[in-house]
Amino acid sequence: MKINDVVKAEEGEIFDIELDENILKANAELAQQNRELLRKQGVKAIDVMGSIGAGKTSLIEKMVQKLKTHYRIAVFKGDLTTTIDAEIIGKHGVNVVAINTGKECHLDANLVQKALRRLDLEATDLLFIENVGNLICPAEFPLGSEKRIVVISVTEGPYMVVKHPFIFMDADVAVINKIDLAEAMGVDIAKLQNDVKKINPKTKTVTTNCRTGKGVDQVIAALNL
Amino acid sequence: MKINDVVKAEEGEIFDIELDENILKANAELAQQNRELLRKQGVKAIDVMGSIGAGKTSLIEKMVQKLKTHYRIAVFKGDLTTTIDAEIIGKHGVNVVAINTGKECHLDANLVQKALRRLDLEATDLLFIENVGNLICPAEFPLGSEKRIVVISVTEGPYMVVKHPFIFMDADVAVINKIDLAEAMGVDIAKLQNDVKKINPKTKTVTTNCRTGKGVDQVIAALNL
Numbered sequence: 001m002k003i004n005d006v007v008k009a010e011e012g013e014i015f016d017i018e019l020d021e022n023i024l025k026a027n028a029e030l031a032q033q034n035r036e037l038l039r040k041q042g043v044k045a046i047d048v049m050g051s052i053g054a055g056k057t058s059l060i061e062k063m064v065q066k067l068k069t070h071y072r073i074a075v076f077k078g079d080l081t082t083t084i085d086a087e088i089i090g091k092h093g094v095n096v097v098a099i100n101t102g103k104e105c106h107l108d109a110n111l112v113q114k115a116l117r118r119l120d121l122e123a124t125d126l127l128f129i130e131n132v133g134n135l136i137c138p139a140e141f142p143l144g145s146e147k148r149i150v151v152i153s154v155t156e157g158p159y160m161v162v163k164h165p166f167i168f169m170d171a172d173v174a175v176i177n178k179i180d181l182a183e184a185m186g187v188d189i190a191k192l193q194n195d196v197k198k199i200n201p202k203t204k205t206v207t208t209n210c211r212t213g214k215g216v217d218q219v220i221a222a223l224n225l
Numbered sequence: 226m227k228i229n230d231v232v233k234a235e236e237g238e239i240f241d242i243e244l245d246e247n248i249l250k251a252n253a254e255l256a257q258q259n260r261e262l263l264r265k266q267g268v269k270a271i272d273v274m275g276s277i278g279a280g281k282t283s284l285i286e287k288m289v290q291k292l293k294t295h296y297r298i299a300v301f302k303g304d305l306t307t308t309i310d311a312e313i314i315g316k317h318g319v320n321v322v323a324i325n326t327g328k329e330c331h332l333d334a335n336l337v338q339k340a341l342r343r344l345d346l347e348a349t350d351l352l353f354i355e356n357v358g359n360l361i362c363p364a365e366f367p368l369g370s371e372k373r374i375v376v377i378s379v380t381e382g383p384y385m386v387v388k389h390p391f392i393f394m395d396a397d398v399a400v401i402n403k404i405d406l407a408e409a410m411g412v413d414i415a416k417l418q419n420d421v422k423k424i425n426p427k428t429k430t431v432t433t434n435c436r437t438g439k440g441v442d443q444v445i446a447a448l449n450l
Contacts, residue, residue: 005343007322007325052381079388080361080388083231099231103361115230136328155380
């Protein structure tokens with residue numbers, strides 16, 4: 001083992017843009033406005049975050065199928081430039097607003113506020129907000145939702161939780177997906193669950209195979225839906 | 226199919242921070258300084274980008290094993306707060322500088338310049354710069370390297386290339402990894418290769434299984450090493 005050195009970014013450095021206090025403060029204020037609007041209108045909003053291909057869209061599809069007879073559901077789907085996933089979710093007959101961020105790697109409360117204006121909130125009980133595929137920046141940008149889910153896949157490797165602590169700090173539920181591939185990937189699920197608990201003991205962990213639907217009822221229970 | 230609406234981020238919007246021209250310009254200038262320094266010192270630098278768990282570290286490990294008798298190799302390893310991967314690479318006896326970005330989701334030319342100051346460039350022929358796991362923002366921040374590799378994994382799903390066009394525009398080589406899992410994942414590799422070619426016809430695509438080493442010689446050939 002031979003690490004020669006560690007270079008650390010310091011706060012206030014020229015490109016340390018994510019930490020810009022003004023941006024985060026402005027975002028937090030808009031998030032609070034969103035939160036109040038959603039509460040007033042009786043809409044329960046749930047963030048779904050996670051990396052590319054973790055299974056966010058598949059999880060939302062399965063939850064929509066199970067919940068759409070009980071709730072009037074809408075989905076916001078964040079992506080850079082495409083509407084592929086929005087169309088996939090739209091096939092289930094729920095209201096979908098695609099949010100294209102351009103080159104931005106996360107949703108923010110401003111874009112969500114715009115999307116909320118396009119939605120009939122009186123006709124909505126439950127709103128899933130699927131973020132852009134990214135395990136880093138969405139953590140710093142609250143959107144105004146009531147709960148946050150992080151979806152991770154065993155295919156992301158054994159260190160993916162410890163390497164991305166910030167996103168788990170505020171997560172209510174961590175969904176560990178594609179558990180059918182855990183053995184092939186040599187990933188220990190109990191260790192991943194333990195890694196999540198070490199970061200936030202209050203975060204509930206659920207194991208799923210979103211393709212077959214295994215574990216989705218447990219996610220719904222963990223969200224008290 | 227039922228998409229009600231598409232909300233698009235507009236240039237100049239409050240949170241459209243990645244597009245801030247001043248930041249990108251300052252980064253480009255520092256990248257140019259890095260490029261000149263590396264050229265002057267005869268160091269060939271190669272970026273390795275890709276999402277979490279795509280196999281960036283595994284690819285670097287395999288290339289190091291094959292190339293370290295021909296080149297004096299150094300590795301910069303970007304991560305938020307950990308040095309797990311830097312230690313893994315360091316076991317192969319090459320010089321490693323860990324770069325911790327804190328909460329930032331990508332390396333930038335400023336952090337790379339700092340790391341270059343910690344390295345004995347006279348004793349280095351080849352430098353791999355492994356970015357933070359992210360398929361979005363690294364695209365906008367050139368670091369001063371000669372070539373860029375993007376590593377993608379079939380486990381990221383069938384739409385991962387079309388959903389993240391920007392990172393492939395400047396990529397010299399796209400490595401499609403974990404091809405042993407393609408069938409289980411229902412992913413068509415020829416389609417992924419075609420998606421890359423549509424974005425940038427000059428990008429070479431190579432299929433690999435970085436765990437076994439399959440295809441790594443072809444990556445090395447594609448880089449003219």
